[in-house]
Amino acid sequence: MEFRDAWAIASKDLRIELRSRILTNQIAPYTLLILVLFGFALDADTQTLRDTGPGLFWVAVLLIALLAIQRAVKIEDDDAAKERMLLTPVHSSSVFLGKAIALFIQLFVLEILLFFVMLALFDLSVEDPLLICVSAVLATIGVASSGTLYGVIAAGVGVRETLLPILLLPVLAPIAIGATRTFGDAFGRVDADGWAWFGLLSVFAVVYTVLGMLAYGQLMEDA
Amino acid sequence: MKFKTIESRDGQPNATSSRSTRFLGLCLALGVPILVLFAFVFSPKDDTMDDAVRLLYVHVPVAIFSYIAFGVTAMGSIFYLWKQSRWWDTTAHASAEIGVIFCGLTLVTGSIWGRPTWNTWWEWGDVRLVTTLVMFLMFIGYLALRQVPATPHVRAKRAAIVGIVGTINIPIVNRSVEWWENSTLHQQSSLTDGNLEDLTLFTWFLGTLIFALAYVWLMIHRFRVGWLSSEHDALGYGAAIEERKAEAGIDTEAQAQASEDGGPQ
Amino acid sequence: MTHLGYLIAGWAFGIGVPALYAVLVLRRGRKLSEVVPSDRQRWISSTEDQARIKDE
Numbered sequence: 001m002e003f004r005d006a007w008a009i010a011s012k013d014l015r016i017e018l019r020s021r022i023l024t025n026q027i028a029p030y031t032l033l034i035l036v037l038f039g040f041a042l043d044a045d046t047q048t049l050r051d052t053g054p055g056l057f058w059v060a061v062l063l064i065a066l067l068a069i070q071r072a073v074k075i076e077d078d079d080a081a082k083e084r085m086l087l088t089p090v091h092s093s094s095v096f097l098g099k100a101i102a103l104f105i106q107l108f109v110l111e112i113l114l115f116f117v118m119l120a121l122f123d124l125s126v127e128d129p130l131l132i133c134v135s136a137v138l139a140t141i142g143v144a145s146s147g148t149l150y151g152v153i154a155a156g157v158g159v160r161e162t163l164l165p166i167l168l169l170p171v172l173a174p175i176a177i178g179a180t181r182t183f184g185d186a187f188g189r190v191d192a193d194g195w196a197w198f199g200l201l202s203v204f205a206v207v208y209t210v211l212g213m214l215a216y217g218q219l220m221e222d223a
Numbered sequence: 224m225k226f227k228t229i230e231s232r233d234g235q236p237n238a239t240s241s242r243s244t245r246f247l248g249l250c251l252a253l254g255v256p257i258l259v260l261f262a263f264v265f266s267p268k269d270d271t272m273d274d275a276v277r278l279l280y281v282h283v284p285v286a287i288f289s290y291i292a293f294g295v296t297a298m299g300s301i302f303y304l305w306k307q308s309r310w311w312d313t314t315a316h317a318s319a320e321i322g323v324i325f326c327g328l329t330l331v332t333g334s335i336w337g338r339p340t341w342n343t344w345w346e347w348g349d350v351r352l353v354t355t356l357v358m359f360l361m362f363i364g365y366l367a368l369r370q371v372p373a374t375p376h377v378r379a380k381r382a383a384i385v386g387i388v389g390t391i392n393i394p395i396v397n398r399s400v401e402w403w404e405n406s407t408l409h410q411q412s413s414l415t416d417g418n419l420e421d422l423t424l425f426t427w428f429l430g431t432l433i434f435a436l437a438y439v440w441l442m443i444h445r446f447r448v449g450w451l452s453s454e455h456d457a458l459g460y461g462a463a464i465e466e467r468k469a470e471a472g473i474d475t476e477a478q479a480q481a482s483e484d485g486g487p488q
Numbered sequence: 489m490t491h492l493g494y495l496i497a498g499w500a501f502g503i504g505v506p507a508l509y510a511v512l513v514l515r516r517g518r519k520l521s522e523v524v525p526s527d528r529q530r531w532i533s534s535t536e537d538q539a540r541i542k543d544e
Binding site: 149150153163166169171173181196200207215219 | 304372399
Binding site for chain 2: 491502505514521528
């Protein structure tokens with residue numbers, strides 16, 4: 001496994017995404033729509049929105065992640081790209097890392113956008129910027145690595161769009177809980193030990209990155 | 224009820240039952256009424272829970288065996304990846320299906336018990352409730368994945384990885400829910416504190432035994448159904464190949480065989 | 489007896505659902521075993537069962 005290979009694969013995915021402009025023209029507006037919908041659903045009550053903001057943020061991220069993972073799988077399905085990738089002398093764990101890195105970068109960019117829009121729309125103020133940054137990074141690593149793993153499991157099956165959410169969302173429950181708590185703490189909305197949650201997010205990220213690197217080769221061959 | 228349905232009809236292969244499962248079925252048919260009798264009549268009511276305690280004689284055994292069933296699925300998944308044997312794959316699948324049923328029952332009976340006792344159908348703050356719910360959803364996903372058509376080996380491999388990864392995730396979910404609300408309405412295991420009356424203890428024991436038998440009985444039958452089902456799929460492939468061969472006129476014997484196979488259906 | 493409605497509901501689920509599932513599994517097994525040849529049904533190993541299969 002070489003990191004250079006992983007980076008090559010990540011940059012390939014990112015370049016395809018940049019050229020297709022789906023991220024900027026469809027997924028980014030979708031994230032904003034989700035926030036607006038939450039506003040409608042919870043009435044124009046800023047206090048409620050402020051209290052539920054951290055949770056809504058991560059629900060939105062998980063919904064976006066599902067779309068981004070489907071995209072990442074589709075890239076490999078098109079034009080027999082996967083078969084060609086199998087022919088290259090790149091180790092499967094590098095492929096996994098590459099795809100996860102590309103997913104991570106896309107998600108993180110979207111999260112930054114979502115975050116600042118949310119600050120404005122929900123009128124939130126940040127008390128602990130460092131906690132926000134590191135927990136967002138770790139939670140996103142967790143989402144990206146588990147998403148890449150489950151993406152390849154659901155790849156190549158006819159019911160991918162419906163299968164992926166029911167496989168992935170229960171697995172992401174610890175992220176949904178943990179990241180919401182850290183954000184709640186960092187916004188000063190809840191009395192929680194954000195840094196303990198940060199530990200849990202790191203465990204999740206590490207576990208899924210390792211599992212993904214181990215299992216990806218097995219799954220890629222026959223996806 | 225169960226006993227009746229497994230009696231063989233004359234002149235037919237005996238489906239998935241055998242002498243041992245018939246014996247197990249008989250034990251269950253006798254044991255369930257006895258358990259109901261003990262749970263409703265002989266065992267005393269609880270000081271704090273009143274008669275609601277009688278629900279626990281079904282709730283706790285079902286919960287225990289849903290956890291055991293998922294454990295067997297995880298074990299079957301690991302052994303499948305190791306040995307690549309169909310036996311382990313079929314075991315993992317059978318156990319997951321029974322586990323999902325038992326897990327769903329755990330949630331439902333727990334909810335029915337919680338209403339009179341905790342005065343709520345559902346408590347988000349309770350670690351075991353939320354962990355069990357997440358586990359239930361995770362294994363529903365596992366079963367959904369198993370429904371997806373693929374070659375047997377690919378399907379088994381995917382399912383095995385999802386089974387293992389899902390199981391590894393359970394402690395993380397548990398920990399996260401525990402920190403989340405840091406509270407539980409579940410009492411500490413009341414079995415160990417030693418103030419239980421003999422009859423209560425015996426009813427617990429009987430309930431666990433009955434559900435153990437039910438799990439084993441269901442496992443054997445569900446395993447055999449899974450085995451038959453993959454034999455049936457293999458038969459389908461084989462018959463299709465024979466048909467193509469026959470069409471091409473490669474083997475007249477195969478042609479005769481194929482039409483014979485297709486005959487009775 | 490207190491909470492009788494809850495008790496009946498809980499026990500009806502606890503016994504009824506596994507019983508229903510058992511019936512479904514048995515029916516599926518019976519249907520499949522009619523299609524799959526007897527020699528591929530590996531667990532039929534008792535002499536009694538074998539004898540019956542030979543008779544058919």
